[in-house]
Amino acid sequence: xxxxxxAKLTIRARLTLVYGGLFLLAGLLLLGVTYVLVSxxxxxxxxxxxxxxxxxxxxxxxxxxxxxxxxxxEAPGPSSTQFVTDTRHDALDALLTQGGIALAVVGAxxxxxxWLIAGRLLQPLHRVTETARRIGAAPDADRGLHERIALAxxxxxxxxxxxxxxxxxxxxxxxxDAQRRFIGNASHELRTPLTLNRTLLEVMIDPxxxxxxxxxxxxxxxxxxxxxxxxxxxxxxxxxxxxxxxERSYVDMADVVDHxxxxxxxxxxxxxxxxxxxxxxxxxxxxxxxxxxxxxNGVRHNVAEGGWVRVSxxxxxxxxxxxxxxxxxxxxxxxxxxSLFEPFRRLSAEQSSGPPGAGLGLSIVRAVARAxxxxxxxxxxxxxxxxxxxxxxxxx
Numbered sequence: 477x478x479x480x481x482x483a484k485l486t487i488r489a490r491l492t493l494v495y496g497g498l499f500l501l502a503g504l505l506l507l508g509v510t511y512v513l514v515s516x517x518x519x520x521x522x523x524x525x526x527x528x529x530x531x532x533x534x535x536x537x538x539x540x541x542x543x544x545x546x547x548x549x550e551a552p553g554p555s556s557t558q559f560v561t562d563t564r565h566d567a568l569d570a571l572l573t574q575g576g577i578a579l580a581v582v583g584a585x586x587x588x589x590x591w592l593i594a595g596r597l598l599q600p601l602h603r604v605t606e607t608a609r610r611i612g613a614a615p616d617a618d619r620g621l622h623e624r625i626a627l628a629x630x631x632x633x634x635x636x637x638x639x640x641x642x643x644x645x646x647x648x649x650x651x652x653d654a655q656r657r658f659i660g661n662a663s664h665e666l667r668t669p670l671t672l673n674r675t676l677l678e679v680m681i682d683p684x685x686x687x688x689x690x691x692x693x694x695x696x697x698x699x700x701x702x703x704x705x706x707x708x709x710x711x712x713x714x715x716x717x718x719x720x721x722x723e724r725s726y727v728d729m730a731d732v733v734d735h736x737x738x739x740x741x742x743x744x745x746x747x748x749x750x751x752x753x754x755x756x757x758x759x760x761x762x763x764x765x766x767x768x769x770x771x772x773n774g775v776r777h778n779v780a781e782g783g784w785v786r787v788s789x790x791x792x793x794x795x796x797x798x799x800x801x802x803x804x805x806x807x808x809x810x811x812x813x814x815s816l817f818e819p820f821r822r823l824s825a826e827q828s829s830g831p832p833g834a835g836l837g838l839s840i841v842r843a844v845a846r847a848x849x850x851x852x853x854x855x856x857x858x859x860x861x862x863x864x865x866x867x868x869x870x871x872x
Contacts, residue, residue: 488594495590496583503579507572514571518564600627600634604641611645621649663712670708673701707836726871727763729754729789729799736767737787745775745783745803752790754797755871758848763868766844767799769837770864774803778861796850797868805861813854813862817842841866 485493607625624645627638680686681694730751737749756763767787774785785803792798819839838852841864845852850868857863 488591488598491594491597492587492591495594496587499586499590500579500583503583507575507579510575511568511571515564515568518567519560520564600629600638603627604634604638608641621645621652660712663708666708667705667712670701670705674698674705677701723759724757725760727756727758727760729756729763729767729797729868732760732764732767733787733789733799736764736771740768740771740775743775744781745778745785747771747775747785747787750786750788752788754789754791754799754868756797756848756868757871758868762844762847766841766866767801769841770799770801770866773837773864774801774805774862778803778805791870792867795870797870799866799868800863802857802863803861804857804859807860808856808862810856813856816854817852838864 604625604627607623611621611623624642625638626642627635629635677694677698681691681698683691686694730753733749733751737747740747771785771787775783778785783804785801788800790798817838819836838854842852845866845868848868850866852864852866854862854864
């Protein structure tokens, strides 16, 4: 029970208890030694000096200054013995009482002083904890890795811990940055041959020169090439949207919703906009792509007949900007929703009415929302489909 109680205490409280306990133990030991030494120096009840001689076989105790005790000229009686005994007991009792009070007062002061000293010594650890908490609370895994503790002070264990933490952050920062650069560079390198392939295929399937078989084959290859182009564009956008937004401008998400719904190719699916004033700040191109991906995702994953998509914008109760996209469609289990926001994760073919996508749509939505200081969540509808809500900070 005691061990479980101690385990719940903070390090500062445990250090204070250890310091205070050791101080009180040393004080009690000192008080005990003092008691023994003083009791040996005080005269016993059966020792009373007369004419420089001891009574009862004990050597008379000298007075302070080396003078002999006064000579009464009479032999000790019962009253003298009782007086010496009472005086001895009173002195020892006073020593214990006053020493105990002094020890309690000084012990309380020592415990309070130990609490302050422990807090002072643990202050660098609080700095390490605050830095780790800020990095852990970042909207994405690699946000905040540029921070460093840079703890100054003597080369003790705490500074060694802070320096080790800084080295780990630096390595992680370089790893994430290298990953982003690789995605960007690889995507750029792949765009050129895909563009060349598309040009050659378009020339090959020219109706004036191509045979029907060649045109059919070229159309199939062109569709595959187009899908690869969408994949590369998605990777480029994902790599760009995972970075911080250096320059922000005023954007009303109502205008973005109107613009995206007006140009989306919905086909048999009914797409309607319910725009409401929703001012925020950010990159207009990325915010437009966010809404476009949500709408296209709602159109693609829908029912074959009578499907619909509703896009709305506005402000929530806390003042945050909200963009909500709801759609009809197949039933999506709640446990599958978190995986939909991971790259290259798609619903099964039975849950999709349109051509398969690259599996980056919702990943880009989440990356753009987080880059703007917001978030995204999805809830399954009772009748099938999803309700995806993006929250963004309001315009300052």
